[in-house]
Amino acid sequence: MSKQLIIVIKQTYRSHFKSRGYWLLVLSPLIISMVIGSVTYGISKMQGNTTPTIAIVGDPSVRTILKQQEKALDLHVSKITEAKEANQKLSNHDLDGVLLIQNNSSTLTTQPKSNTINKTALSAILGDLYRSQKASGYGLTAEQTQTLIKPYNLKTVVKQSANKSTDGDNSSMSNYGIAVAIGVITTMIVMWYASMIATEIANEKSSRIMETLLAATSSNIQYFGKIIGIFALTLTHIGLYVVVASITYFSFKTNAIVISLSKNFSGLTLSFSIYAVSFILIAVALYLVLTALIASLINDNSQVQQAVQPITFLAMVGYLFSFIMTSMPNNLAIKMLSYVPFISQSMMPVRLVTKVETWPSAIISLLISVFTLILLAWFGKRIYAKNVLSYSDDKILSQFVKNIKNKN
Amino acid sequence: MIQLTNLNKTFGDKIAVNNLNMTLEPGKVMGLIGQNGAGKTTTFRMILNFIAPTSGSITWNGHPITQNDKQKIGFLPEERGLYQKLTIEEQILYFAELHGMSRSNAKSALTDWLKRLDVVGKATDKVQSLSKGNAQKVQMIASLIFNPEFIILDEPFSGLDPVNTSVIMSEITRMRDQGAMIIFSSHDMNNVTKISDNLTMLKQGQVVLQGGVQEIREQFGRTKVYVEGPFSLNELAHLEGVLNVNVQGAGFNLTIADDKTGHAIFKYVTRNGYIPAFSQQPPTLDDIFRQEVAHNV
Numbered sequence: 172m173s174k175q176l177i178i179v180i181k182q183t184y185r186s187h188f189k190s191r192g193y194w195l196l197v198l199s200p201l202i203i204s205m206v207i208g209s210v211t212y213g214i215s216k217m218q219g220n221t222t223p224t225i226a227i228v229g230d231p232s233v234r235t236i237l238k239q240q241e242k243a244l245d246l247h248v249s250k251i252t253e254a255k256e257a258n259q260k261l262s263n264h265d266l267d268g269v270l271l272i273q274n275n276s277s278t279l280t281t282q283p284k285s286n287t288i289n290k291t292a293l294s295a296i297l298g299d300l301y302r303s304q305k306a307s308g309y310g311l312t313a314e315q316t317q318t319l320i321k322p323y324n325l326k327t328v329v330k331q332s333a334n335k336s337t338d339g340d341n342s343s344m345s346n347y348g349i350a351v352a353i354g355v356i357t358t359m360i361v362m363w364y365a366s367m368i369a370t371e372i373a374n375e376k377s378s379r380i381m382e383t384l385l386a387a388t389s390s391n392i393q394y395f396g397k398i399i400g401i402f403a404l405t406l407t408h409i410g411l412y413v414v415v416a417s418i419t420y421f422s423f424k425t426n427a428i429v430i431s432l433s434k435n436f437s438g439l440t441l442s443f444s445i446y447a448v449s450f451i452l453i454a455v456a457l458y459l460v461l462t463a464l465i466a467s468l469i470n471d472n473s474q475v476q477q478a479v480q481p482i483t484f485l486a487m488v489g490y491l492f493s494f495i496m497t498s499m500p501n502n503l504a505i506k507m508l509s510y511v512p513f514i515s516q517s518m519m520p521v522r523l524v525t526k527v528e529t530w531p532s533a534i535i536s537l538l539i540s541v542f543t544l545i546l547l548a549w550f551g552k553r554i555y556a557k558n559v560l561s562y563s564d565d566k567i568l569s570q571f572v573k574n575i576k577n578k579n
Numbered sequence: 580m581i582q583l584t585n586l587n588k589t590f591g592d593k594i595a596v597n598n599l600n601m602t603l604e605p606g607k608v609m610g611l612i613g614q615n616g617a618g619k620t621t622t623f624r625m626i627l628n629f630i631a632p633t634s635g636s637i638t639w640n641g642h643p644i645t646q647n648d649k650q651k652i653g654f655l656p657e658e659r660g661l662y663q664k665l666t667i668e669e670q671i672l673y674f675a676e677l678h679g680m681s682r683s684n685a686k687s688a689l690t691d692w693l694k695r696l697d698v699v700g701k702a703t704d705k706v707q708s709l710s711k712g713n714a715q716k717v718q719m720i721a722s723l724i725f726n727p728e729f730i731i732l733d734e735p736f737s738g739l740d741p742v743n744t745s746v747i748m749s750e751i752t753r754m755r756d757q758g759a760m761i762i763f764s765s766h767d768m769n770n771v772t773k774i775s776d777n778l779t780m781l782k783q784g785q786v787v788l789q790g791g792v793q794e795i796r797e798q799f800g801r802t803k804v805y806v807e808g809p810f811s812l813n814e815l816a817h818l819e820g821v822l823n824v825n826v827q828g829a830g831f832n833l834t835i836a837d838d839k840t841g842h843a844i845f846k847y848v849t850r851n852g853y854i855p856a857f858s859q860q861p862p863t864l865d866d867i868f869r870q871e872v873a874h875n876v
Binding site: 175178179182186190374375378379380381382383384385386387388389560 | 624627629630646649650652654656658659660661662663664665669673674676677678718721722731
């Protein structure tokens, strides 16, 4: 690597790393997450005791059984058994509900300020009791009654190629989690850093600093120096988040939310994690190269958004396709898109982890992206060299088309 | 030595530079003059390899200018540009490093440069806080701090007041005395006369004048006479060989047909003895520039 290239990389990295804007970018998602977390925690604490208390009026055997199921139903059964007293207490907001047990049905009366009562669970238990009583009336034994009221068990299993099976429900949750994580990470990074590199190049071009820079260096050094410098900033950004996430995980690993979140990623292996991260990084590099190429066609800073918008839109397309893919993994178009650079990073890792695709297919998809990155970088350096010192009144798209036709 | 040989540049049908030949030597200053669009900046851009010549060659000591050679070139672009949000020091150190100078050397040299160019402010000030004149001086420092062997200055005096102009001029002559090859463009003929050893005048991409400054002026003959004394404008205008007379301060500027007419005029104005001033000079560069621009228009 030439000394000048290292100087440009260091300058690009240093000037952004020391800027307030960069730290705002890095810290704002963390601060927002902390604020949301604190507010949620505060609200749950301020809520106090939310377990509802209900009075059960009617059949005492039902009351006894419900009293035994208090924990499962997440409610308290009041000592009150008289309808009049219960209704009075309900009117005074001292009870959350009154359950009136009748022969073939029950009525649950609540008031506007009642805590939430799990009606589904309540209804399930009452239904089982009702069916048990009826079965007993028909002369069935206790064992027969149990068999009759036992729910039908439909287990879902995903058959894998290597005679291995995974739990279907857990897999789909895990896939969804991975799809969201990869999509969000790539899209956010592209949105932040595409704009950063475009602004950098547009600023140097429009303020004519580029002429001073190119008097000492070549356009290739400027082009690759900026891309690598900004890429190093994205690595720093991701690295910081990994450190913060690790600290958070180890500090709160007994927390229910952390446990439930980490369950979504329990199926991930080290090889898959390396593959997914590599794909994200290659994709980010692809987007940076594309942005640098297009930014060289910008004449002033006002055109930055115009140039960056289609690129961020492209990143979002991949993100959206990843959701469609989870519901129809065998669709031919979806399968083909999993090999298309700029989109494949949101799709192929998820297809691999769900075993829809095999490792060879996943490696081919990654290699296509790497190959495209090399081609685009080579093409981009020519476009950059040609345009970074030329100023045109044409729109960015028409300049780009002219460059491809080599008529500029 | 920088050699431009049979250099041509066309943009479509437009000829920007037409068969330009020029030699730049160490310790010499070349002034490049011409109207806007004459091809001065295009020439600089070709030397810096920003654009490729249509034909012809540019060599440094006999070989094409390489990337290593470019590190030894100090360039001040016509349209000044600096990183507004960086400090003076961050900016200068970056440019100096790109030209192969170490950060520590650049840092110590910067203090001297800021003092010598009388930049108002500290090295830690952001460029956006500087006045236009000071920013221009900072840009000049960025172009020269690494002691380049070859210096290209595109309109170095534009936008500067007379005091700052003379500061920049003294830096140019200092670099020249250190042995640098210097080429600069300017519209101010007075400045060109003061610091140029040689000059090239371009008109629509074509060289119309080239050589030493005094040599070029002498080519046009000593046809300018300044005289002070008890004369009237009408009286001087009717002398033989006088083409034009106008009042300048306490005296008169006469344009005469040729060198010899000066002798007759001198005899006439001193016929009664002493007069305070008589000077017979070749036309100034400004006169020549105007004359050449007007020629064939």
